[in-house]
Amino acid sequence: MAINTSMEQLGKVRSAIRDLFEYGNARAEIIGRENVFDYSLGNPSVAPPEQVKETLLRLVTEEDPVSLHGYTSAQGDKTVRLKVAEDLNQRYGLKISPDCLYMTCGAAASLTITLKALSCPGDEFVVIAPFFPEYRVFIEMTGMKCVVVPADLEHFQINMEAFKKSINEHTKGIILNSPNNPSGAVLSDEILKETMDFLREKEKEYGHQIFVITDEPYRELVYDDRPVPFMTKLYRDTIVCYSFSKSLSLPGERIGYILVSEEMENFGNVYAAVCGAGRALGFVCAPSMLQKTIADNLGITSDLTTYRVNRDLLYDALTSYGYDCVYPDGAFYLFVKALEEDAKAFAERAKKYELLLVPSDSFGCTGYVRLAYCVSTDMVKRSLAAFKALAEEYLKS
Amino acid sequence: MAINTSMEQLGKVRSAIRDLFEYGNARAEIIGRENVFDYSLGNPSVAPPEQVKETLLRLVTEEDPVSLHGYTSAQGDKTVRLKVAEDLNQRYGLKISPDCLYMTCGAAASLTITLKALSCPGDEFVVIAPFFPEYRVFIEMTGMKCVVVPADLEHFQINMEAFKKSINEHTKGIILNSPNNPSGAVLSDEILKETMDFLREKEKEYGHQIFVITDEPYRELVYDDRPVPFMTKLYRDTIVCYSFSKSLSLPGERIGYILVSEEMENFGNVYAAVCGAGRALGFVCAPSMLQKTIADNLGITSDLTTYRVNRDLLYDALTSYGYDCVYPDGAFYLFVKALEEDAKAFAERAKKYELLLVPSDSFGCTGYVRLAYCVSTDMVKRSLAAFKALAEEYLKS
Numbered sequence: 183m184a185i186n187t188s189m190e191q192l193g194k195v196r197s198a199i200r201d202l203f204e205y206g207n208a209r210a211e212i213i214g215r216e217n218v219f220d221y222s223l224g225n226p227s228v229a230p231p232e233q234v235k236e237t238l239l240r241l242v243t244e245e246d247p248v249s250l251h252g253y254t255s256a257q258g259d260k261t262v263r264l265k266v267a268e269d270l271n272q273r274y275g276l277k278i279s280p281d282c283l284y285m286t287c288g289a290a291a292s293l294t295i296t297l298k299a300l301s302c303p304g305d306e307f308v309v310i311a312p313f314f315p316e317y318r319v320f321i322e323m324t325g326m327k328c329v330v331v332p333a334d335l336e337h338f339q340i341n342m343e344a345f346k347k348s349i350n351e352h353t354k355g356i357i358l359n360s361p362n363n364p365s366g367a368v369l370s371d372e373i374l375k376e377t378m379d380f381l382r383e384k385e386k387e388y389g390h391q392i393f394v395i396t397d398e399p400y401r402e403l404v405y406d407d408r409p410v411p412f413m414t415k416l417y418r419d420t421i422v423c424y425s426f427s428k429s430l431s432l433p434g435e436r437i438g439y440i441l442v443s444e445e446m447e448n449f450g451n452v453y454a455a456v457c458g459a460g461r462a463l464g465f466v467c468a469p470s471m472l473q474k475t476i477a478d479n480l481g482i483t484s485d486l487t488t489y490r491v492n493r494d495l496l497y498d499a500l501t502s503y504g505y506d507c508v509y510p511d512g513a514f515y516l517f518v519k520a521l522e523e524d525a526k527a528f529a530e531r532a533k534k535y536e537l538l539l540v541p542s543d544s545f546g547c548t549g550y551v552r553l554a555y556c557v558s559t560d561m562v563k564r565s566l567a568a569f570k571a572l573a574e575e576y577l578k579s
Numbered sequence: 580m581a582i583n584t585s586m587e588q589l590g591k592v593r594s595a596i597r598d599l600f601e602y603g604n605a606r607a608e609i610i611g612r613e614n615v616f617d618y619s620l621g622n623p624s625v626a627p628p629e630q631v632k633e634t635l636l637r638l639v640t641e642e643d644p645v646s647l648h649g650y651t652s653a654q655g656d657k658t659v660r661l662k663v664a665e666d667l668n669q670r671y672g673l674k675i676s677p678d679c680l681y682m683t684c685g686a687a688a689s690l691t692i693t694l695k696a697l698s699c700p701g702d703e704f705v706v707i708a709p710f711f712p713e714y715r716v717f718i719e720m721t722g723m724k725c726v727v728v729p730a731d732l733e734h735f736q737i738n739m740e741a742f743k744k745s746i747n748e749h750t751k752g753i754i755l756n757s758p759n760n761p762s763g764a765v766l767s768d769e770i771l772k773e774t775m776d777f778l779r780e781k782e783k784e785y786g787h788q789i790f791v792i793t794d795e796p797y798r799e800l801v802y803d804d805r806p807v808p809f810m811t812k813l814y815r816d817t818i819v820c821y822s823f824s825k826s827l828s829l830p831g832e833r834i835g836y837i838l839v840s841e842e843m844e845n846f847g848n849v850y851a852a853v854c855g856a857g858r859a860l861g862f863v864c865a866p867s868m869l870q871k872t873i874a875d876n877l878g879i880t881s882d883l884t885t886y887r888v889n890r891d892l893l894y895d896a897l898t899s900y901g902y903d904c905v906y907p908d909g910a911f912y913l914f915v916k917a918l919e920e921d922a923k924a925f926a927e928r929a930k931k932y933e934l935l936l937v938p939s940d941s942f943g944c945t946g947y948v949r950l951a952y953c954v955s956t957d958m959v960k961r962s963l964a965a966f967k968a969l970a971e972e973y974l975k976s
Contacts, residue, residue: 183751183787185845185852189696192855229644238639247626251829287684287833287862294861299586316858323859354580390580432648434867436684448582455582458589461713462720464691465684469866470831 197315198544199223202529206538213536219565220538221553224363224514226431228484228556234430237478241471250474254467257457258285258439262477266439269480274412282444284456285468287436289399289425290316293357294463296395296421296440297324299455305354310340311546312517314363314397326354333547338367338508338517340377349384355393355419356381360410361400364545364552365517366493366510368408378417391419391446399425399438402483404512405490414443421452426476428513431484437472489514492555492562499566503573514556517542520549521576531575535568594712595941596620599926603935610933616962617935618950621760621911623828625881625953631827634875638868647871651864654854655682655836659874663836666877671809679841681853682865684833686796686822687713690754691860693792693818693837694721696852702751707737708943709914711760711794723751730944735764735905735914737774746781752790752816753778757807758797761942761949762914763890763907765805775814788816788843796822796835799880801909802887811840818849823873825911828881834869886911889952889959896963900970911953914939918973922946928972932965 196204199222206220241250257263263280270276286292293316297307301324309317311333321328331348334341349356358377360369381392396413401424404410413420425438442453467473496516500507506519518539520528525541529551532539542550555562593601596619603617638647654660660677667673683689690713694704698721706714708730718725728745731738746753755774757766778789793810798821801807810817822835839850864870893913897904903916915936917925922938926948929936939947952959 183702183785184699185697185849186695186699186856189855189859190848190852192858193696193851193853194855223650225650227645230648235639235644239636242632242635242639247632248624248828250831251627252831253620253622254831287866290861290863292861294859298583299590300582302581302583305580319859320861388580431645434648434650434864436863436866451587452582454590455587456590458586458591459583461589462586462691462716463860464687464689464717466687466833467831469684469833469869472866 192319199540202538202540205533209536216564218536218538219561219568221555221557222538222540224554224556225433226428226484226556227558228431228486228488230431231479231482231484233482234432234475234479237475238471241474245474250471252470254285254470254473256460256467258283258468259470259473262473265477265480270412270441273481274415276412276414278441278444282442282449282453284440284442284453284460285473286438286440286460287465287468288427288438289397289423290320291436291465292423292425292438292440293317293395293397294320294323295456295459295465296423297321297326298459298463299452300354300393301326302354304352306350306352307354308345308348308356309546310345310356310358312362312364312542312550313357313546314359315544317357329353330546338362338365339370339373342373342376345377346380349381349392351388353384353392355395357395357397358413359397361404361512363400363513364515364540364542365508366513366515367508368404368410368511371411374411374416381417385419394420395423396420397423399428400513402429403486403489403514405486405493406511408511410512414441414445418443418445429483430476430479432472435469435472437468437476488559489556491559492557495559495562495566496553496555500569503570504577505569505573514554516553516555517550518553520551521573523549525549525551532572535572537565537568537572589716596937599935599937606933613961615933615935616958616965618952618954619935619937621951621953622830623825623881623953624955625828625883625885627828627881628876628879630879631829631872631876634872635868638871642871647868649867651682651867651870653857653864655680655865656867656870659870662874662877667809667838670878671812673809673811675838675841679839679846679850681837681839681850681857682870683835683837683857684862684865685824685835686794686820687717688833688862689820689822689835689837690714690792690794691717691720692853692856692862693820694718694723695856695860696849697751697790698723699751701749703747703749704751705742705745705753706943707742707753707755709759709761709939709947710754710943711756712941714754726750727943735759735762736767736770739770739773742774743777746778746789748785750781750789752792754792754794755810756794758801758909760797760910761912761937761939762905763910763912764905765801765807765908768808771808771813778814782816788845791817792820793817794820796825797910799826800883800886800911802883802890803908805908807909811838811842815840815842826880827873827876829869832866832869834865834873885956886953888956889954892956892959892963893950893952897966900967901974902966902970911951913950913952914947915950917946917948918970920946922948929969932969934962934965934969
């Protein structure tokens with residue numbers, strides 16, 4: 183009698199990203215932290231807004247501790263959900279009620295709960311390459327099939343021809359992630375309209391819903407004032423999965439929400455299934471003090487200046503050295519074409535220059551590397567010579 | 580194409596406990612909070628130790644916020660795990676390493692992760708009545724069969740005859756919960772020894788492991804200095820699921836751990852499966868600031884005096900009124916025999932006296948009600964006349 187071997191495998195295979203991160207720590211011990219240019223992890227380097235600290239101090243000092251640290255209702259504290267709804271209504275011109283929100287332990291929880299709530303045997307869920315590798319883990323955990331749409335390597339939008347072929351009568355839904363990890367691309371209004379129109383058509387043809395899950399931890403991390411449309415306004419059968427990890431620099435605190443569009447016909451059933459899935463997966467309630475913390479810090483973000491400066495520095499320098507980079511409108515990732523076909527070999531060669539870059543293979547797309555530039559600007563500056571030398575090595579050969 | 584109907588059902592059927600709690604809130608609005616005797620929820624009424632508050636203030640004021648609120652490794656911050664291991668080694672004479680610990684978002688997460696890690700198709704998991712109703716939900720979520728051993732109604736230990744019959748070659752493991760919710764009983768050394776001896780015998784007979792999951796949120800809530808043995812010392816194939824919810828009065832903060840006994844033959848594989856299951860279910864890491872908070876508050880508890888006083892008040896008064904009560908050695912529950920066969924009808928009649936008691940049916944055992952006495956002593960005192968009147972109503976008829 184074995185234990186669950188797929189879980190065992192999942193626990194043993196460390197992700198490529200984590201592996202690189204550990205390698206960087208080992209190198210730092212040998213040659214000094216300042217000489218390692220670690221672009222592996224998407225762990226924000228900018229502190230949370232000062233206001234978050236003030237809220238935490240106020241809550242701990244002034245609130246009744248029994249209530250502050252007590253259970254909230256499973257779907258989240260009512261006042262917190264009211265404030266989140268009001269903030270979204272005001273910022274995006276929505277008219278949602280607190281009762282379409284379900285507070286979660288972060289984006290991963292938002293996704294696993296939503297997928298579990300929707301999943302039936304035989305269902306398929308579509309992801310658009312390049313995509314966050316855990317999507318496949320989360321989809322397959324529910325017993326659904328993960329269908330990958332190959333990347334649009336020209337604009338890093340959606341490869342529409344391949345996308346349309348991926349949808350069939352078994353499609354339960356798709357995951358959209360804009361701004362995108364790992365490409366930094368933001369989906370255009372035109373692409374979104376075409377995608378939603380197509381899905382609506384297919385919903386009619388098959389006579390059942392096709393859900394759009396929009397994974398939005400980077401919603402507020404958009405440069406050049408490029409607006410990201412609120413998806414519930416474009417498509418009825420939308421479920422928004424949000425996290426405060428990146429916008430407020432609280433990744434370890436595990437706080438986010440699920441928003442089930444009240445426009446959908448079977449809203450009550452879908453919301454109930456979300457509550458049921460949260461219960462079955464062992465999420466009793468989202469961390470209570472953090473629920474109350476984010477409720478007083480809605481609509482603000484950490485100072486994104488550092489990320490913008492890093493983006494401009496890297497994009498300008500790397501393109502001048504001859505690299506082909508996707509121009510990132512949002513998030514804090516730069517997606518760079520490898521200087522040889524095999525991105526793993528390229529990333530391996532980059533290590534000679536102490537550059538830690540994640541090969542794109544695990545994102546469902548070959549031939550690129552991802553740089554997480556949520557690092558200090560100082561490190562970015564110090565790393566530029568290494569990128570230049572790496573490019574020159576390829577030019578010489 | 581439907582959504583996941585079992586999740587939908589789970590979300591729609593509110594637990595009997597939550598229903599009663601909502602009823603209590605509605606009554607309080609009509610007749611005043613002080614006139615409702617709400618014994619429904621196991622939500623601690625005693626504040627966390629003052630030291631917890633001090634730790635939180637220190638962390639928020641003095642620590643680097645990027646690191647304080649950043650991701651920890653998936654299995655938990657290394658220093659935190661080291662401190663938890665040292666505390667357990669010192670208090671229980673163990674020799675565990677930090678690498679057998681996996682920090683979780685509370686007891687429910689500890690259980691769902693562990694069950695998912697172990698589960699294979701066709702497996703059965705045994706629970707001992709009376710038991711926390713979510714055990715069934717968690718076991719069935721993994722696809723395993725939940726096998727219930729009927730209660731030992733004499734001593735609320737383990738009905739050994741029924742227990743022995745429940746074990747077969749499909750048994751993957753059993754869940755033990757001592758001190759017990761809902762009975763407050765603590766398993767005796769003799770019963771534990773007999774149970775473990777029997778399981779060891781069956782492991783040999785079937786040629787495979789039978790895991791013991793010990794769900795221990797009430798470990799430190801034991802009165803009269805009755806020691807609870809650390810189960811890894813009694814049985815090799817033990818996995819401990821712990822939570823700081825009750826001991827430190829932090830139920831909403833979702834912080835606990837899984838301890839996989841390093842004594843088990845396939846420790847590495849089981850620990851890897853726990854890591855894999857945590858990842859698949861969407862638990863990225865346990866809330867980071869809370870990990871660091873509990874690390875500085877190990878081995879201490881909230882002031883349990885209130886619970887002990889409440890227990891004595893209730894047990895003495897109710898037995899003097901003619902109720903038959905299980906003597907609670909631990910936790911903060913009193914399990915009282917209903918004064919008629921149908922516990923639901925009895926609990927319904929108790930409402931006439933504004934007494935909110937949970938019928939035992941959902942705990943896998945008929946004919947009892949559960950009182951959660953983690954309430955103010957003042958409420959306990961005010962409620963005694965109601966218990967007396969309720970008993971008298973039954974004596975009259």
